[in-house]
Amino acid sequence: MRDIFNVGSTTLLVAVVLILTVLAYGLVRSRAMSSVSGDARKLHSLPIYYGYNAAMLTAIPALFVLAIWMLVQPMLIQNAVIDMIPQSAVNEGSSVNLVMSDVRRVANGLDAAVQSGALDAQSARDLDVTGTDVRALLAGTGVALGSDVTPEVLAAAQRYRSMEYTGRWLMIAVISVLALAGLFIAMRTARADFRARNTVERFLLGLLVLAASLAILTTVGIVLSMLFETLNFFRLHPWQDFFLGTTWAPNFRGDSDLSILPLLWGTLYISIIALLVAVPIGLFAAIYLSEYANNKVRSFAKPLLEILAGIPTIVYGLFALLTVGPFLVNIFGRGENGLLGVDWMSGATSVLTAGLVMGIMLIPFVSSLSDDIINAVPQSMRDGSFGLGATHSETIRQVVLPAALPGIVGAVLLAASRAIGETMIVVLGAGAIARISGNPLEAMTTITTRIVSQLTGDTDFASPETLVAFALGLTLFVLTLGLNVLALYIVRKYREQYE
Amino acid sequence: MTDMPNTATPRHSLLKPDARTVKRNRAEARFKSYGIAAIAVGLLMLAILLTTIIGRGVGAFQQTFLTLDVQLLEEKLDKNGNRNLDEIKKVSTFGYAPLMAAALEVKVAETGITTDLKPKDMAGILSKDAAAQLRDFVLDNPELIGTAVEFEFLTNSRVDGYMKGRVTRESIANDKSISAEQLDLVDALVADGALEKRFNIDFITGADASDARPEAAGMGVSMLGSLFMMLVVLALALPIGVAASIYLEEFAPKNLLTDIIEVNISNLAAVPSIVFGILGLAVFINYMHLPNSAPLVGGLVLTLMTLPTIIISTRASLKSVPPSIRDAALGVGASKMQSVFHHVLPLAAPGILTGTIIGLAQALGETAPLLLIGMVGFIASNPPDGIASGLMDPNSAMPAQIYEWAKRADPAFYERAWGGIIILLVFLITMNAIAVMLRRRFERRW
Numbered sequence: 001m002r003d004i005f006n007v008g009s010t011t012l013l014v015a016v017v018l019i020l021t022v023l024a025y026g027l028v029r030s031r032a033m034s035s036v037s038g039d040a041r042k043l044h045s046l047p048i049y050y051g052y053n054a055a056m057l058t059a060i061p062a063l064f065v066l067a068i069w070m071l072v073q074p075m076l077i078q079n080a081v082i083d084m085i086p087q088s089a090v091n092e093g094s095s096v097n098l099v100m101s102d103v104r105r106v107a108n109g110l111d112a113a114v115q116s117g118a119l120d121a122q123s124a125r126d127l128d129v130t131g132t133d134v135r136a137l138l139a140g141t142g143v144a145l146g147s148d149v150t151p152e153v154l155a156a157a158q159r160y161r162s163m164e165y166t167g168r169w170l171m172i173a174v175i176s177v178l179a180l181a182g183l184f185i186a187m188r189t190a191r192a193d194f195r196a197r198n199t200v201e202r203f204l205l206g207l208l209v210l211a212a213s214l215a216i217l218t219t220v221g222i223v224l225s226m227l228f229e230t231l232n233f234f235r236l237h238p239w240q241d242f243f244l245g246t247t248w249a250p251n252f253r254g255d256s257d258l259s260i261l262p263l264l265w266g267t268l269y270i271s272i273i274a275l276l277v278a279v280p281i282g283l284f285a286a287i288y289l290s291e292y293a294n295n296k297v298r299s300f301a302k303p304l305l306e307i308l309a310g311i312p313t314i315v316y317g318l319f320a321l322l323t324v325g326p327f328l329v330n331i332f333g334r335g336e337n338g339l340l341g342v343d344w345m346s347g348a349t350s351v352l353t354a355g356l357v358m359g360i361m362l363i364p365f366v367s368s369l370s371d372d373i374i375n376a377v378p379q380s381m382r383d384g385s386f387g388l389g390a391t392h393s394e395t396i397r398q399v400v401l402p403a404a405l406p407g408i409v410g411a412v413l414l415a416a417s418r419a420i421g422e423t424m425i426v427v428l429g430a431g432a433i434a435r436i437s438g439n440p441l442e443a444m445t446t447i448t449t450r451i452v453s454q455l456t457g458d459t460d461f462a463s464p465e466t467l468v469a470f471a472l473g474l475t476l477f478v479l480t481l482g483l484n485v486l487a488l489y490i491v492r493k494y495r496e497q498y499e
Numbered sequence: 500m501t502d503m504p505n506t507a508t509p510r511h512s513l514l515k516p517d518a519r520t521v522k523r524n525r526a527e528a529r530f531k532s533y534g535i536a537a538i539a540v541g542l543l544m545l546a547i548l549l550t551t552i553i554g555r556g557v558g559a560f561q562q563t564f565l566t567l568d569v570q571l572l573e574e575k576l577d578k579n580g581n582r583n584l585d586e587i588k589k590v591s592t593f594g595y596a597p598l599m600a601a602a603l604e605v606k607v608a609e610t611g612i613t614t615d616l617k618p619k620d621m622a623g624i625l626s627k628d629a630a631a632q633l634r635d636f637v638l639d640n641p642e643l644i645g646t647a648v649e650f651e652f653l654t655n656s657r658v659d660g661y662m663k664g665r666v667t668r669e670s671i672a673n674d675k676s677i678s679a680e681q682l683d684l685v686d687a688l689v690a691d692g693a694l695e696k697r698f699n700i701d702f703i704t705g706a707d708a709s710d711a712r713p714e715a716a717g718m719g720v721s722m723l724g725s726l727f728m729m730l731v732v733l734a735l736a737l738p739i740g741v742a743a744s745i746y747l748e749e750f751a752p753k754n755l756l757t758d759i760i761e762v763n764i765s766n767l768a769a770v771p772s773i774v775f776g777i778l779g780l781a782v783f784i785n786y787m788h789l790p791n792s793a794p795l796v797g798g799l800v801l802t803l804m805t806l807p808t809i810i811i812s813t814r815a816s817l818k819s820v821p822p823s824i825r826d827a828a829l830g831v832g833a834s835k836m837q838s839v840f841h842h843v844l845p846l847a848a849p850g851i852l853t854g855t856i857i858g859l860a861q862a863l864g865e866t867a868p869l870l871l872i873g874m875v876g877f878i879a880s881n882p883p884d885g886i887a888s889g890l891m892d893p894n895s896a897m898p899a900q901i902y903e904w905a906k907r908a909d910p911a912f913y914e915r916a917w918g919g920i921i922i923l924l925v926f927l928i929t930m931n932a933i934a935v936m937l938r939r940r941f942e943r944r945w
Contacts, residue, residue: 074788201836205750211742212751215763215810218803222774225781281537288534305541308548310927312864314898315552315920318905322913323551360544367541391523393530414769421771423867428905448773448867455780455871473777477770484769 013066013172017179021059024183028054031190045197053196054186056203062179069171077163084156099153106149106157107164109138124161127154222477229461229470237464242471248434248445250454250465258468260475262434266444270355270430271419273440277359279412282366289367290374291396302371309364313424320357320429321348328353332441345441349431352440358425362415369414373407373494374400406494413487417480423448447472552920559918562699562714563659564651565625565688567602571637573645582641592630595637596622599629599652612687616680624681626653628708628715654694656714656911658685662696665910702918706880707900713911716904718919720882724794724874724894725863727883731798731890732805732862737855739802740809741844747810748817749839768807775804776868784872792873792893800872801862808858809851816850817843821945849941856934860927866898874899897923 029051036042043050078100085099110127113119119127119137138149149157189196234242237258245259285305289298325348330338333345377400385395401408431443432453454469461467516524573580575594577587600622607614607621614621626632629652637644657677660666662685671677688694705717743764751757779800783789789796820843828838869875874895883889895903897919904916 197834201834204836205746208742208746208750211739212746212760214739214743215760215767215806218767218778218806219763221782222770222778225778225786226774229781281540284534284537285541288531288538292531292534301538301542304545305538308541308545310860310931311548312866312898312923312927314864314866314901314905315548315924317866318901318916318920319548319551321905322555322917360548363541363544391527393527394523396530417769421773423771423773423870424902427867427870428902448771451773451777452867452870455777456873456875461785470777470781473774477774480769480771481766484766488765 009168009172010066010070013175014063017059017062017066017175020179020183021055024054024058024186025051027183028186028190031187032192032194032196035190036192043192044195045200049196049200050190050194052200053189053194054183056200057186057189058179058182060203061182062175065178066171066175069174073164073167073171077160077167080163081156081160084159085152102149102153103156103160106138106153107160110157110161113137124158127158223474226470226474226477229467230474232461233464233467233471236467242468246436248450250468252463252465256465258464260447260472262436263445263447263450263472264475265436266351266430266434267420267426267446267448269351269440269444270358270426270446271416273351273355274358274362274419275412275416277356278362278366278415281359282363282415283370283408285363285367286370286374287396287401290371291392291400302368305364305367307364308360309368311361313361313422316357316361317424317428320353320425324357325349325353325429328356328441344439347431347443349429349443350441351430351444354426354429355440357429358419358422361422361425362418365418366411366415369411370404370408373404373411373491376407377403404494406490410487410491410494413483413490417483417487420483421448421476421480423452427452447476451476552917552924555914556917556919556921558663558665559702559915559921560699561663561696562702563654563662563694563696565603565654565694566649566651567599567606567693568647569598569602569633569650570647571644572598576637577641577644582644584638584641587638587641587644590634592634595630595633599625599633606688606693607684610687610691610693612684612691614680614684614687616684620678620681621684623677624655624658624685626655626712626714628712629653653714654685656712656909658682658694659696659714660911661685662689662694663914665914702915703922706882707895707903708880710907710909713907713909713915716912716915718897718900718922720880721895721897721900722922723882723889724797724899725896727794727886727889727894728798728801728896729859729863731795732802732859733855735799735802736805736809736858740806740855740858741813741851743806744810744813744817745839745844748814749843750835764807764810768811771867772804772865773867773871775800776871778803779868780871790891790893792895793891794874794894794896795890796872797869797874797896798890800868801865804865804868805858805862808861809855812854812857813847813851816847816854819850819945820846846943849937853934853938856930856937860930860934863930864898864923864927866902869896869899870902875903897926 029047032043032050033040033047040047081103082100085103110119110124114124241257241259243260245257246261247257248259248262249257285301289302293301328350329345329348331340332338333343335341335343381399381403382395385399386392390398426446427449430446430449432445432449433443434445434450435442437444451469451472454466454472575598576590577583579586600618603621603625604618632653633650636648636650655677657666657671657674658681661677661682666677668679668682671679671682685694701715701719702717703722704719705715706720707717708715747757747760751760779796783796783799784791789799824842824846825838828842829835833841873893883892883894901916901919901923904912904919
């Protein structure tokens with residue numbers, strides 16, 4: 001309830017700022033025009049630029065401060081309130097964060113109670129645990145609490161509310177003043193010699209730079225978010241066990257074995273099978289399409305193959321679990337009833353299932369990358385080879401492929417990085433048992449599957465069993481990034497050779 | 500030379516290839532056939548994949564219904580007889596179940612089917628959702644209370660499976676949900692024409708249902724979830740992506756910072772999608788306290804994921820606008836910024852749009868990051884009632900819904916998962932077709 005109200009007041013504030021902005025645009029624009037008595041040629045810039053400039057001055061500082069305010073205020077309030085919670089109020093097995101979320105929930109509940117009229121503003125402030133059953137009261141307003149409200153939590157919640165309240169009014173005041181000040185300053189820029197266009201364009205350029213740096217920000221966000229939690233994880237769990245142990249057995253009562261090696265093995269095993277499927281098929285398809293096929297075949301087969309790349313991975317996952325898995329069981333499992341009469345495979349999920357399907361997914365990836373690379377080999381090299389009397393296939397094997405080899409290696413590395421980071425196929429097709437074994441018909445598990453299983457459902461960011469997912473994620477990120485950088489380096493180096 | 504008779508007979512006829520040439524030609528043919536085989540395997544896989552999807556999924560669009568005449572007894576549904584909606588609402592689905600059972604009994608008696616089943620077991624062929632359906636119908640049309648209406652009830656998923664051939668008499672030996680006698684009754688009702696398969700619009704428009712009611716589950720609500728996510732992606736990724744591309748392509752000086760940004764973007768394009776999910780969980784949910792499972796969060800994560808795709812394609816289309824356009828604009832006195840926004844950008848727009856649609860299609864099918872931000876594991880039962888609720892309330896998304904169904908134990912859900920894939924693929928094909936059409940229609944060669 002309070003959230004909606006909160007959003008409501010902020011929306012209102014934004015609306016006010018926007019109205020002021022439109023006002024500034026119109027006002028300053030017409031003022032600039034009237035300052036040259038309607039002769040636009042006497043202005044430095046087109047009249048609209050004066051309007052834009054005014055709108056910018058009004059809206060940008062106000063909205064910027066608003067955004068910062070909304071980020072900072074909760075933190076400040078939390079810091080102020082957190083001191084009110086004595087260590088004793090933090091029960092065994094819970095943390096300050098949990099108590100804080102209780103405080104927040106009670107505060108929300110009080111707001112809801114005031115809104116629905118169950119309490120008036122004054123009595124919400126003076127509420128006391130001894131006098132009333134706060135839990136029942138709040139339950140009446142639709143806020144369910146897990147336990148009874150302690151006096152400390154209630155006091156903290158009341159303080160939280162009062163600080164929120166002050167903060168909100170302060171925010172409304174500051175933002176309105178900023179917007180009005182912007183408008184006022186903009187009025188003074190409505191002069192003929194003011195270089196409105198230059199200001200506006202400088203600002204626009206700033207926006208463009210900001211958008212471009214978002215890419216860096218994302219990377220930094222990825223690295224930092226995983227790095228901090230990974231460090232937390234290593235504080236709770238020895239790194240030797242993570243990197244060098246051989247058992248993966250998470251146990252939510254604590255004392256788990258969390259080693260990456262079995263997961264890494266599963267990941268690599270599945271990826272290798274996938275590459276064994278995808279590289280020969282993809283490479284030969286690329287060779288045929290770029291060297292032999294006429295235009296008609298090419299324009300027909302290439303887009304069809306690329307459909308395979310456009311199919312979402314969840315489809316491949318389902319295909320692995322429900323079609324390829326049972327098919328393999330029919331061949332390798334079921335004893336007497338099976339095709340081979342052997343009983344080597346017990347369930348539909350296995351390394352082979354996931355690897356085969358992932359291989360199918362990677363075919364177009366390998367083929368279109370290799371296609372580009374083979375096409376980049378200069379025709380003169382082929383002509384030279386033909387001139388010496390080599391057949392087409394000899395030319396390809398002894399001239400074109402060696403020349404394209406670095407690029408093809410790059411393509412395979414990119415495909416490998418894809419395979420290592422692939423999630424849905426292995427979540428559905430590979431199984432959940434962590435083991436180091438060479439049997440491709442057994443279920444194994446991968447890094448990505450374990451990230452999913454450790455982070456779905458109830459997550460407690462204080463337990464190593466949850467935090468290990470971040471360490472796994474960081475390892476995955478480093479692994480794929482390393483492969484990509486290497487692959488791009490090789491491909492770029494190769495391209496330069498023939499340019 | 501010419502006047503000398505050629506006495507030396509050649510060792511080989513030129514018309515008859517020697518052994519080595521034969522070997523080389525064979526190697527040539529073999530090599531070529533490898534290529535053809537590779538393409539054939541690729542296309543075969545595609546064909547198998549598509550036939551599996553269609554073969555297994557098409558059944559989800561049909562559902563078995565039983566048509567019965569139900570007496571909406573006034574004394575059961577509206578005791579006071581004043582048609583007050585609030586009072587009618589007090590009657591729960593348990594109040595409706597006997598009416599259905601009675602209707603079925605009447606039907607069985609009418610058609611002269613002989614069966615040993617008790618009325619309660621007869622009603623077992625109906626869906627657990629049937630009573631709720633009838634209740635919703637009555638609440639929408641309270642004026643019909645006291646009359647008899649013809650109503651189509653959903654049947655149990657086993658009956659539906661029997662009609663579609665998924666369930667056979669052999670396979671139900673250990674099944675508690677259905678018995679052979681009930682299947683006899685089904686056969687008799689089919690012969691009578693009351694029980695039949697027909698197109699089921701609820702699969703496309705409806706909401707997910709709980710584990711025991713696969714026959715009532717639909718994609719509609721998760722489709723809305725996907726729609727809201729795509730709106731977020733479009734609203735954020737398009738402007739940011741275009742702005743970033745304009746800067747990098749038109750303004751950026753060649754320096755270290757620009758290089759870092761470029762390398763960054765190409766690397767981001769290859770980061771596994773699940774890593775974006777971790778980022779979303781850590782930053783948007785854990786740090787910013789945005790609601791779990793909200794399409795807004797899903798949209799933000801997918802935006803970060805799609806940005807590199809959009810930036811790469813936008814830069815390509817900006818690059819394809821010839822420099823003469825820029826020079827001409829600068830020549831008549833436009834500023835650099837004006838030349839870009841007034842001339843280059845409009846000319847590059849079709850290419851940008853194409854890239855954006857392809858990026859959106861990619862985002863639409865992405866599942867892994869959604870698992871981490873909680874868009875699976877619950878039943879998305881209510882459609883959102885407004886834009887704010889659509890963005891902030893927990894919802895699922897199409898691929899997440901498919902995953903959810905694939906995880907459930909009942910094979911009836913697998914059929915729905917395949918059916919969901921058909922819907923998802925229809926969306927993807929449409930989007931890609933639009934992109935191709937745009938490219939064909941507006942592409943300009945300079």
